[in-house]
Amino acid sequence: MTSSLVAVPAAPTALLLAAGSGSRLGLGPKALLPLQGRLLVEHAVDVLRAGGCRRVVVVLGSGADEVRARADLAGCEVVRNPDWESGMGSSLRAGLAALAADSPAALVSLVDTPGVTPEAVARLLRAYRGGAQLAAAAYGGKRAHPVLIGSRFWPEAIRGAVGDSGARALLAARTAELTLVECGDVARPDDIDTPEAWSRWSGRRSR
Template structure:
């Protein structure tokens, strides 16, 4: 096993969005099982084996930091959150601890992602994968794992709402899809109908 692959892999939870299609309700604070949704995302990546956990907050970030239980997390402020997901990815990547062998990027609004899916991506990295994404019946989804040698390129290509899309497209042949459809659900929370389907209360 390569030495770098044996090191702990941090998680980056992107939770800065303002929830425009949800009436301007910040996604980090959406109630999920009685607690802010961002807490669920943090628990998921931790239980899957990531350490440390960085959380990027933007819309109403002071309120989110106060109301959500984020003990042990590094909270990264993204004042440019309205520019789109790319700005949050750049902010999070810039805050990674030096020497991180990779990062697992998770979205706050995918509550169907499970610790088992996270663990599969980390296992793929330990086996040598430098770019990996959860796959659902052969379709790329979240979370995504980015190895250290791709971090600068990921940051450079993170614009608008594209996130890591440019990086993954440029290295399509190298990207490993790790099937997770048997242990996770890729659906995200974007509309009031999505909230109702996930029984968020």
């Protein structure tokens, strides 16, 4: 008798890039910024888990010892990026290199995007389950974060991750294979790079 069961693809690993020093903010490592009674890195991990990610890998760099001492990262795998000062690209390389061989995809998120919500994460995971191997959240049709990268694209992503480019080179080269997942109705793409940007978030409730 032929089984009617359909194989469900293994779940992507969440890869949270949290190595930045926040030098333009002047408030110490971004991972340790306080947001509604929690640290920013804890908030980001909670969002990824609430969105459906079971495995979370956190890449630390600036102030890594302090982040590990102060933040509740229970259940997360922590990767240290000794080259964090060279830019976000080195954190993406370190994170992808650390993923287990059986991880089929990485859902890459940034610690300084508090407007990303569990709903946005869940939509990217649904796109993956629907067959997408390269996907990005879009806001009003404009590509932003999080980004989902299937394992077959990891070597190309690692080659292109230089400076602060992250996965930009990969996504630009693979537009024909990229699935944009509209999230503008459930999330915000704002990142925190300036004191003005932080002030807009530090006194408000996230969505």
